[in-house]
Amino acid sequence: MVGQPPIDDGFQAVKLFNQGYSYTYDDIILLPHYIDFPTEAVQLGTKLTRNINLSIPCVASPMDTVTESSMAVSMAALGGIGIVHSNNTPSEQAAIIRSAKSHRIPFIYDPIFLSPSESINSIDNFCSSPCIFVTESGSKMSKLLGVVRKSDWEALNDKDARVSDYMVKSPVSLPSSYDFEKVAGYLAAKNLDFVPLVNEKDGEVVGVLTATDVQRIRGLPKAGLPSLGPDGDFLVGAAIGTRESDKERLEELVKAGANVIVLDSSQGNSIYQIEMIKYVKNMYPQLDVIGGNVVTMYQAQNLIQAGADALRVGMGSGSICTTQEVCAVGRGQATAVYKVSSIAQQSGVPVIADGGISNSGHIVKALVLGASTVMMGSFLAGSSEAPGAYEYQGGLRVKKYRGMGSLEAMTKGSDARYLGDKAKLKIAQGVVGAVADKGSVMEFVPYTLQAVRQGLQDLGASSLQSAHDLLGSGVLRLEVRTGAAQVEGGVHGLVSYVKKSF
DSSP: OOSSOSSOOSBOHHHHTTSSOOOOGGGEEEOOOOOOSOGGGOBOOEESSSSOEESSOEEEOOOTTTOSHHHHHHHHHHTSEEEEOOSSOHHHHHHHHHHHHTOOSSSOBOOOEEOTTOOOOOGGGGTTOSEEEEESSSSTTSOEEEEEEHHHHHTOSOTTSOGGGTOEESOOOEETTSOHHHHHHHHHHHTOSEEEEEOTTTOOEEEEEEHHHHHHHHTSOOOSOOOBOTTSSBOOEEEEOSSTHHHHHHHHHHHHTOSEEEEOOSSOOSHHHHHHHHHHHHHOTTSEEEEEEEOSHHHHHHHHHHTOSEEEEOSSOSTTBOHHHHHOOOOOHHHHHHHHHHHHGGGTOOEEEESOOOSHHHHHHHHHTTOSEEEESTTTTTBTTSSSOOEEETTEEEEEEEOTTSHHHHTTTGGGGGTOTTOSSOOOOBOEEEEEOOBOHHHHHHHHHHHHHHHHHHTTOSBHHHHHHHHHHTOSOEEEOOHHHHHHTSSOSOSOOOOOOO
16 A cells, blocks of 8 residues: 555646746645554654754744744744844844843743833833843843833833832842753742742853743643753744855854754855855754755756855745845745755755745745745744734734845845845835734644644555655655645635634
């Protein structure tokens, strides 16, 4: 039952993707195969790069509305990894890396800081945090003086009062190196609502754990083993560009403890990236570097020969990306992933499918077509771990989500990603939008991965390598879906419905 089907039904991938069409994930459908194992037997362990293993195939995209400290911590806790964006100064990016690597517990609020002379004008100043920390300068790098509880502020009559007038001085704190059970035990023993976690090296407040969080963490579904580096810290990646100044940024990120570097470019097949790959591998031989973005076999081959340890695949497939529309360059993501994976696997180079992920089915397709991991932007944006504050639009709770090719993002420096940082005229290759509140990635990612396991089970693949082997041998077949077939494959024919994924 595991060999070639006795009846020639459907198309082999090599035939389907060589007919001159550029297919998206929605354009194709995978045909079911034979099941001889339970869903729980499906293993999602995979490779991010030649030398870095993950227990789940999920990567948070290096976008300034997706991945900073909180997202990086949660993704590593789940068994994946977050790539911290570079749309900031090198010191700011390095600080995010250090903050993420100083954590041992997910679901911790990013601390908010004020100086003693400042006032809290609105409850929105607290964001999602239960408290605001007061330091000498109002920044996290200065001495901690006190803390203002949200409940204390709400009970305050004079909201214009300086925080120094009513803050709790010398609050109890714990080292951020403590594991979850140790911090949870302390909260319970002292009957505290929350406790700040402080970096032992410099005294910096890096997070807050609340009693409510303890209960939520204990009730969360499991995804995989946490992603830990040789030093026992969470794995955290960082993005850089290909300019000369990025060599200095790289040095700061390495000192901060970045475990992998992503060369962030919309079109990676350039002399700039090839020279940067060689520079990174020469200066830091033990540091893995991810090249991209690419969508063709030719592009991929050039970066592989330059020494890339993994390839990021996708050009214009993201929900906020307009590259294909503006520049008429790119490729349908399903075709891109298959083509690049076909040549990358010959050199043992893992592929990261970047963009176009809207649901668990897209993840299944990306992984089956040859990717080892999927990089997600909009899928994770809007979560409680994504940077930014929630706001309401038309009664819907949302967070900002913008493309790194949007003019708004380019004003902060992301134009270098599009090789346009020296151009007088800036051309947008992305938009600014908003995505609905999704809750915590600690909750919805494990459920998404359970759906991925069920999809692989239907295909008769008990692992990602098994899925790749079935596709490469021609046993696993595909077909192209017509527009009507795509409509039929979704919810249809109802006056109204409620769609809940879990």
